[in-house]
Amino acid sequence: MIYLDNSATTQPKEEVIQSFQLASSQFFANPSSIHPLGGRVEKLLFTAKQQVAETLGVRREEIIFTSGGTEGNNTAIKGIALEHEQRGRHIITTEAEHPSIYDTCISLKKLGFRITFLPIDENGLVSVEQVENAIESDTILITMMYVNNEIGTIQPIEAIGNMLKQYPKVFFHVDAVQALGKVPLKLSDSGIDLCTFSGHKIHGLKGTGMLYVEKTTTLFPLMHGGNQEFGVRSGTENVAGAVSFVKALRLVMEQFKQEKQHLIHLNEVLREGLSKLEDIVIHSPSHGAPHIVNFSVLGVKPEVIIHTLSEKDIYISTKSACSSKELDESRILIACGKSHEEAISGLRVSFSYNNTVAEVEQFLKELHTAIEQYKEALG
Amino acid sequence: MNYDHILIRYGEMALKGKNIKQFIIKLQENIHQKIKHFEGVKVIRTQGRMFVLLNGNEPEPIIEKLKNVFGIHSLSLAIRVENSEEQIKEGALYALKKEEKAKTFKVTVKRITKDFPIPSQQMNQILGGHLLTNTDGITVNVHEPDVEVRVEIRKEATYITSGSIRCRGGLPVGTSGKSLLLLSGGIDSPVAGFLAMKRGVQLEAIHFHSPPFTSERAKQKVLDLTQTLTKYGKSIKVHIVPFTKLQQEIFREMPNDYAMTIMRRMMFRISERICEQEEILSLTSGENLGQVASQTMQSMHTINEVTNYPIIRPLIAMDKQEVIEISQEIGTYETSIQPYEDCCTIFVPKSPKTKPKREKVNYYESHHDFTPTMEETIKGIETIKITEKTVMDQSFEDLL
Numbered sequence: 001m002i003y004l005d006n007s008a009t010t011q012p013k014e015e016v017i018q019s020f021q022l023a024s025s026q027f028f029a030n031p032s033s034i035h036p037l038g039g040r041v042e043k044l045l046f047t048a049k050q051q052v053a054e055t056l057g058v059r060r061e062e063i064i065f066t067s068g069g070t071e072g073n074n075t076a077i078k079g080i081a082l083e084h085e086q087r088g089r090h091i092i093t094t095e096a097e098h099p100s101i102y103d104t105c106i107s108l109k110k111l112g113f114r115i116t117f118l119p120i121d122e123n124g125l126v127s128v129e130q131v132e133n134a135i136e137s138d139t140i141l142i143t144m145m146y147v148n149n150e151i152g153t154i155q156p157i158e159a160i161g162n163m164l165k166q167y168p169k170v171f172f173h174v175d176a177v178q179a180l181g182k183v184p185l186k187l188s189d190s191g192i193d194l195c196t197f198s199g200h201k202i203h204g205l206k207g208t209g210m211l212y213v214e215k216t217t218t219l220f221p222l223m224h225g226g227n228q229e230f231g232v233r234s235g236t237e238n239v240a241g242a243v244s245f246v247k248a249l250r251l252v253m254e255q256f257k258q259e260k261q262h263l264i265h266l267n268e269v270l271r272e273g274l275s276k277l278e279d280i281v282i283h284s285p286s287h288g289a290p291h292i293v294n295f296s297v298l299g300v301k302p303e304v305i306i307h308t309l310s311e312k313d314i315y316i317s318t319k320s321a322c323s324s325k326e327l328d329e330s331r332i333l334i335a336c337g338k339s340h341e342e343a344i345s346g347l348r349v350s351f352s353y354n355n356t357v358a359e360v361e362q363f364l365k366e367l368h369t370a371i372e373q374y375k376e377a378l379g
Numbered sequence: 380m381n382y383d384h385i386l387i388r389y390g391e392m393a394l395k396g397k398n399i400k401q402f403i404i405k406l407q408e409n410i411h412q413k414i415k416h417f418e419g420v421k422v423i424r425t426q427g428r429m430f431v432l433l434n435g436n437e438p439e440p441i442i443e444k445l446k447n448v449f450g451i452h453s454l455s456l457a458i459r460v461e462n463s464e465e466q467i468k469e470g471a472l473y474a475l476k477k478e479e480k481a482k483t484f485k486v487t488v489k490r491i492t493k494d495f496p497i498p499s500q501q502m503n504q505i506l507g508g509h510l511l512t513n514t515d516g517i518t519v520n521v522h523e524p525d526v527e528v529r530v531e532i533r534k535e536a537t538y539i540t541s542g543s544i545r546c547r548g549g550l551p552v553g554t555s556g557k558s559l560l561l562l563s564g565g566i567d568s569p570v571a572g573f574l575a576m577k578r579g580v581q582l583e584a585i586h587f588h589s590p591p592f593t594s595e596r597a598k599q600k601v602l603d604l605t606q607t608l609t610k611y612g613k614s615i616k617v618h619i620v621p622f623t624k625l626q627q628e629i630f631r632e633m634p635n636d637y638a639m640t641i642m643r644r645m646m647f648r649i650s651e652r653i654c655e656q657e658e659i660l661s662l663t664s665g666e667n668l669g670q671v672a673s674q675t676m677q678s679m680h681t682i683n684e685v686t687n688y689p690i691i692r693p694l695i696a697m698d699k700q701e702v703i704e705i706s707q708e709i710g711t712y713e714t715s716i717q718p719y720e721d722c723c724t725i726f727v728p729k730s731p732k733t734k735p736k737r738e739k740v741n742y743y744e745s746h747h748d749f750t751p752t753m754e755e756t757i758k759g760i761e762t763i764k765i766t767e768k769t770v771m772d773q774s775f776e777d778l779l
Contacts (some may be wrong), residue, residue, distance in 0.1 A: 019778045026774075039596040046603075047775050057440070060714050182690075188440075243778050250779065 002314040002359045005176060006201075007292055007350035012248075013203040016224055019247040020294055021203060023240035031224065031237055033321075044373035045239055048246040052210065055253055058187050061215055062230045065242040069177040070100040072196030073143075073209055076173045076235065077091050077104045079219030080141045080194070088138030094118045094155075095335040096148050098266030101175055102331075105143070114279040122337050125287035128163050141171045146179035150294030150319055150332045150348060152284045154183055161191025169216060177201055181252035182263065182291050183188060193217045197249075199241070203352070204248030255353045263290035266351050268299055273364035279370065281342060282304060282335060291352070294333075296345040297367075300374050308370040314363055316349050380454040380473045382438060383432040383443065390548040392454030393427070397650030398562040401427070406450040412613070413444045424535050426491065429456070442544065447611050449577050450551035452583040454539035460536050462495055467502075467530060468509045470539040474528050475510050475517070483520035483525055491736050499532075506530065538693050552612035552772040558691055559654050560584045560663040561646065562601055562617070562740075564721045567694055569604045569666030570702050573629065574693035575663045576612045583657060584615055587622040589726070597719040605765045614766040620654050621759040625752045626726050632747040639731040639739055643673055643682045645753065651686045652757055663691040670699065677734040684737050701755055744754060 003011065007344065027044050029037035046060075053060045066072045072084065081091065095117050098152060105115045117136045118126045124138050124218060133143060146157050157174055164172050173194040176185060181202050187195060193218065199208030225234030267290040274280050297305060302318045319330045329343035340349040349363070386744065387410070392402045400702045403424060410431070419434035420441065438456055445454055458473060460466035475484055488502040495504070497538055498548045501563070507519055560572040562584040572582050584603045598619060605615050625645060630638050650662055666674050672681070683690065706712040771779070 028777075034594065036595055039594065039599070042596070043599060044775055044778065047771060048779055051779050059710070070455065131766050246779050298519070 002355075002363055003353065004340055004349045004351065004356075004359070004363060005315050006352040007348065008317055009200045009206065010203045010352050011354075012205055013198070013251060014202050015251065016244045017265060017349060018245035019028065020240045023243040027239060029154040031178075031239060032228070033109050035111075040236050040359040041239055045237060045242060048243050055250055056187055056212070058212060059215055061110045061230065062212055064213055064232050064244065065209045066196075066209045066211050066233060066238065067238070067241075068153060068200065069098070069175065069196055069198035072177075072198070072209055072211040073098070073100040073173075073175055074104050075222050076194040076196060076213075077101065077143050077231070078108070078222060078326075079172065080171050080217075080243075081108050081111075082220035084171070085113075088140040090116070090132045090136050092116045092118065092131065092137075093140045094125075094144050095119055096120045096124050096153065097145055098149055098175060098177070098331050101145065103145055107108070107145055118300075118334075120153075120335050123288075124148050124332065124336050125152050125285070126155060127226065128156055128159045131160050132163055135167060135170060139167075141173060143173040143175070143176040144351075146185070147176075147183060147289040147292070148332065149178045149292075150346065151294040152288035152337070154289055155180075157192070158186070158190065164281045165189045171360075178292070179287065180249075181256045182260075187212055198270050199245040200282060202248050202252040205241060208238070208248075210249075218339060219278070244343050252353075259353050260290070262311050262353060263351055266290070266355055266357065267293060269357055269360045270349060270364070273360070277368055279371075283336065283338065283346060284340070286350045291350055293349045294346050296342045296347065297371055298341065298345070300345070302345045302347050305367065305370050305372055308373065309363075309366055312366045314366055316347060316363075319346055319348065327370045380458060382458055382477070383433050384457040384459050384538065385438060385441065385458065386455045386457040387429040387431065387445070387451050388455075388543075389429075389450060389454045393451055397551075399504050402450070402551060402554050403494050405559040405681050406448070409447065409448055409450065409553065409613075410550050413448055414441050417441055425535065426752055429464040430459075430533075430538070446544070446546050449549035449579065449611065450554075451545055451546040452548050453543045454477045454526055455540045455543045457540045457703055459536045459538055460533060461510050464490075464497065467532070467537050468506060468541070470537070471505045471506045471528050471530060471619045472510060472513050474541040474549050475526060477513065478526040481517060481525040483518050483524045485519060485521045485524040486510065486526055486530065488530045488532065490532045492532060494534065495532045500638065501532070502532075535556055547577065547611075547686075549577035552576050552579060553581045553707045555579030555581075557581045557583060557657070557659045558660070558661045558663045559618075559650055559657070559659045559690060561650060561665070562586050563665070564597055564604065564715065564719070566663070566706050566712065566715040567667060567702055569608060569665075570572060570705045570709070571663055571665040571691075571693045573611060573705070573709050573711075575691050576608070580661075580664070580691070581613060582608065582615050582664070583626060583653070584617045584657060585620060585727045586617060587626075587649075587721075587770060589623040589626055589721075590621070592623065592726075593720050596717075599719050599776075600714055600717055600719055602763065602765060603714045604711050606767070607714065609765055611709070614764055616657075617763045617765055619761045619763065620649055621761075625749065626750065628747075628752050630726055630728075633743050635738060636730055636732045637735060637743055638726070638728050640678060640681055640735040641744060642726065643678075644685045644740065644744075645687045645749070647682060649753065649757060651688055653760070654688060661691055662686070663693070665701070666692045667694045667697060667699075668689075673730040675733050676734075677736070681735045684740075687725060693741060739751065 027041045029041045031042040049060045049063050052063050066200050171193045174192050175196045177198045193214040195212040197210045200206040223234045281296050283294040333343040417436045421432040458470045460470040486506045488499045490499045506642050521715050526541050529540050556578045560582050562568045605617050
């Protein structure tokens, strides 16, 4: 199998599964129980947070375990909106967002919030000036992704964060789901107040993730109850999930440190190979994240390519998996100014550190064959 | 050109007379201890200053560590250049350009070595002129500049800095001897320990544990608090006293309203014994005047009778809110507020005497011999050494 759909989900690492299994069977008590079994589990959770804090250079109290990216983004956006609406009801985001930001912002319109969707350029980028110019006196939140899930654009998060230090009343939320372990990320003193992560994009398990909430930032909780996770996310903690997420995080950060060149190399091999084929347009910007390459094969329906490749046990995707069941054009590619034809035919290849050059070469070969076959069949 | 040094300024320590060297050597040792795990980093001393040589390391994580080392008043990122006019000009320009938002600046040259041929005043003008011609829209303001570019021409090299980061000050931990901190797990005692450390004190801690009435988690909480305190100093020994039997005996044998006073006297007696064993010369406590029954003037007078060791009470005059703010800032608050009972909250008389008298306590105590139980208690003390680096619970290792 050649699996090149790692931005949709990654294969969980064996160590991560073991960690989940062990934590589920041996540390099953409720961490809120005051007996010693509960105490052990609470200690485990505490230690897990300590480790995240060390890995990401933040404070233990700034970490909220969640069920993943969608929950993280919803908690951050609705949490800020509902908690701080007296201060203002204006939110800024971009046209390039994942549905868990885009649709969350739209849902807030019904509650009377105003949303500015910043346009993106042909590379999927917004500029610091655009963001600054959009700030109004009642702006409370800027929410955007760090790395685009469809085309891999890296937004200038660091520069925006620095600019926003001059606007202390505006919260800054970053969706780092596609960025984690692939591009550099600095949280403390970055101007970022909230940051979303997901486990299953870093070889962890689905249903695990984390939200960073800078210590002075307060949120209106989506879920009320037993005050777990500092009251921001009530509900008995998914200890095994959290622990397995922390394991996955540690492993991916080690890989990022040691092997980031590998992803860059895979990207180069793929781009070079694609450039030799006819009728291919690469949509991903050349300075984007190394693990995502989005392109169209003009004149060939993307689904056909996906099915043909699947027969050879090679897996890639169209657009993002989260919206790939919709049959329309890619909202992101349209926002980048691509034509309708290009926007309905985007294909996405996404790497993990486990992919090899040989796999990329094999993919290129089979892609070439698939295109030839299709053209031949159509005469 | 790049910031490759961190310049460290001493605060109060600089006022010390002949023994300043001891303070400086201790500070150097403490700094080294905190940052030795960064590869290639060196801590060097020169006249009146200390430098950390970054050797290619990112400065931010090192600065984060240094901020918590007592004895450092402030620090700045610095470039080291040769003692030549050209090099100094280039360095000063780099330092100014690093401050992107600056609109105004001033230059302050200090010539520690008079070997350098150009006098400080003249050098000021040369550099000011150089910076003005090589930047756009930045002007000189000698009274309230956005940036002060500081140039120190020393014998071995010239160091150039701009901003400065304020640190905690105080005295290097270990220069004022050892003290035994009575650590309960509440909000106050860790803050008291922190403040004692700020005055150069090296801590050991004592905790009174009453199983099965108090849980392992209460004990763990104290160990966690201790670990947070190690961030500001060195490893800390915690002496865990099995207090249950003695506590029960006190409450059984002594009048209820005086039991708490007597319990606290026992705590001081046991603490003094640890001090003798460990060659510690003082006790540190989180007591605060008027906060609870055991902390009235009369109570302290009565409790204090059993020891003639100095008791450091850094919180004595603070408001609760001030203490909470410090505990939040130093990272102990979240742990302190975990709701586990400790030995002081479990055995609480219905109406403790807020104005106990020494004569009465002595009279009650004379009716019962606590010595055997006290000796047994002291024998059962468990000592745990807590270091800054978390030693992970072995059964968690595979999981995380």
